[in-house]
Amino acid sequence: MREMIFETHAHYDDEAFDPDRETLLASMEANGIGAIVNACASVDGLEATVELMEKYPFVYGAIGVHPDDADRVTEETLQKIRLLSRHPKAVAIGEIGLDYYWHKEKEEHLLQQKMFRAQMEIAREERLPFMIHSREAAEDTLNIVREYVKNGMYGGIIHCFSYSKEIAREYLNMGLYLGIGGVVTFKNAKKLKEVVQYAPLSQLVLETDSPYLAPEPNRGKRNSSLNLPYVAAAIAQLKGITSAEVIEVTEQNARKLLKL
Numbered sequence: 001m002r003e004m005i006f007e008t009h010a011h012y013d014d015e016a017f018d019p020d021r022e023t024l025l026a027s028m029e030a031n032g033i034g035a036i037v038n039a040c041a042s043v044d045g046l047e048a049t050v051e052l053m054e055k056y057p058f059v060y061g062a063i064g065v066h067p068d069d070a071d072r073v074t075e076e077t078l079q080k081i082r083l084l085s086r087h088p089k090a091v092a093i094g095e096i097g098l099d100y101y102w103h104k105e106k107e108e109h110l111l112q113q114k115m116f117r118a119q120m121e122i123a124r125e126e127r128l129p130f131m132i133h134s135r136e137a138a139e140d141t142l143n144i145v146r147e148y149v150k151n152g153m154y155g156g157i158i159h160c161f162s163y164s165k166e167i168a169r170e171y172l173n174m175g176l177y178l179g180i181g182g183v184v185t186f187k188n189a190k191k192l193k194e195v196v197q198y199a200p201l202s203q204l205v206l207e208t209d210s211p212y213l214a215p216e217p218n219r220g221k222r223n224s225s226l227n228l229p230y231v232a233a234a235i236a237q238l239k240g241i242t243s244a245e246v247i248e249v250t251e252q253n254a255r256k257l258l259k260l
């Protein structure tokens with residue numbers, strides 16, 4: 001049997017897919033993409049993700065609101081996240097976390113932290129893994145994740161991991177997974193290549209963050225899960241193993257974490 005790629009993080013509700021969403025998703029299986037987790041990014045993405053997971057047997061959902069949308073999260077939104085996370089195809093709470101790259105104000109940081117914590121609470125109470133977005137917020141993210149994991153969580157993925165080997169070690173020691181995507185194929189991604197060489201394959205998962213971050217040789221174009229073989233090949237090369245092994249082990253990792 002051919003190995004099937006497990007895509008742990010994409011945004012197929014994004015308007016970039018409006019012209020051809022249906023034909024694109026219909027082509028996944030024939031191209032070796034066996035499962036996809038659609039990650040909610042915005043408040044509006046909640047319903048859109050549910051629609052996708054109900055329409056496509058191989059699409060699952062991560063339910064949550066991205067830090068970019070922290071100022072739009074109300075008590076009602078949190079209640080909705082909790083209810084939707086009980087959907088049989090909801091496999092994680094995400095993407096949640098901190099983004100200080102796009103948001104520089106202290107007040108914004110505090111609001112993001114509050115909404116991040118509120119969603120980590122939901123992950124714990126609903127017994128679901130979390131999926132973290134963290135940009136230019138290494139220390140605060142690590143402190144919050146550490147605090148929650150110490151008090152009992154159900155695992156998680158640090159999506160689009162972008163920090164150093166030292167930070168990676170902290171997350172790996174907590175038993176978490178690192179999401180590796182197109183950036184690993186970029187020539188200048190020295191830090192990430194080091195992380196991939198260092199981290200055990202048993203704690204890596206594949207992701208694209210589609211429509212963003214397309215790998216070489218498609219860098220700059222719209223991304224889709226069909227590009228994942230390039231990511232697997234880059235990881236394989238860095239670790240001196242075959243692409244087939246990367247695909248097989250990362251699929252097992254994702255299924256184990258997400259209980260599929």
Ligand code: NI
Binds near residue numbers: 009011039041095209
């Ligand atoms: Ni994303």
